Amino acid sequence: MSGPEAAGDVPLIHRRYVIGLLLRLFVNFAGGVGILFVILYFALSRPLPGDYAGVFHALRNLSPFFRAILSVSVLLYALLACGSTSALCVYILHKVAGPLHRMDLILDQYRSGAHTRTVSFRHDDQLQPLAKTFNLWIGTLHRDRHRWLSTMMDAERHCLQDEATCRAEMEEALREVAGDMARYR
């Protein structure tokens, strides 16, 4: 057994997709930290008063002010980073979630007895081997069904002859079909 990636040598998830995801995450978090830096920089870079006492009091009184600024900036960072990461998750992971949703619909269709077509995903979707192996299975079922029906219809042609030959050929066809179906377990 060769694993899922042997289906046409197409990986389930491309390495480029993972690297792209990590790069976007890098930019996303770097942006978040950058915003946090900008807020703290502007809060802390105000010039201190010129005289000795003024600087002393400013530094002594900085603590409560700084805590409030720090809380707001960290909260803003968390909100922005969470928001942008959520958007990133939705945008990037839909290339996995989309094919799963599509397969869900196809499986519902299959189980309801509706006509089942071959599945194809968008070219930049991941999980391409899933569509290939599903099509392989459905294709095998279609071929087998066609062969069973052909066997039965071949037997029906003998009904143009006498009744006994017709019945014998039909029974032989049924045995052949039943034997062929035995590979399903």
Next chain:
Amino acid sequence: MKAPSVPPPRPRIRYVNPRFQGPAVLAFAAIIVTGGAIFWKLVDREFQQVFLHAAIQGHYEFDSAYDIVRDLLAWHLASLFVGVFLTGSVLILLLVAATRHGIGKTVDSLRRSADGDLSTSTGTGFIGEFDRFGEKIDAARSDTLASVLKIRGDAAALAASGISPEEFRLRWDELKHRIRRIAP
């Protein structure tokens, strides 16, 4: 005049699957919030001490509070970024590994189905969405197997039955109809 041809409707793209993307979003949010909380705690504690120390030191060789904490702030911001990014990267790699494992099992299961094995369970693993999907694949395989086995049994029984030609023909046609309904 010939009417312009209407392109076939494209399948609707669904961007959000709450069962799959939702836990990922929550996990990332937990990483960011945890990182932010640790950053807040450390920076608050250390900066308070640094400002106090600078105030009582007496030699004010700086223009702003930022000059006092520049290096410390840079260090903490870098730590926050590296911590959150590395943890997020590990989460991404785990998610990819879980997807490869879960969907890989499904792919193996479908390949086995093409070889006629419709009964071995898919067993997709530990992510709920893949587990649900594997169960759905198993249900489709199970339906197909049940249908094939029923037809097989009926075909063998009909071949061995000594029933009247009229009855035989009726059951023969019914069997054909049921075969046509396999993977329609």
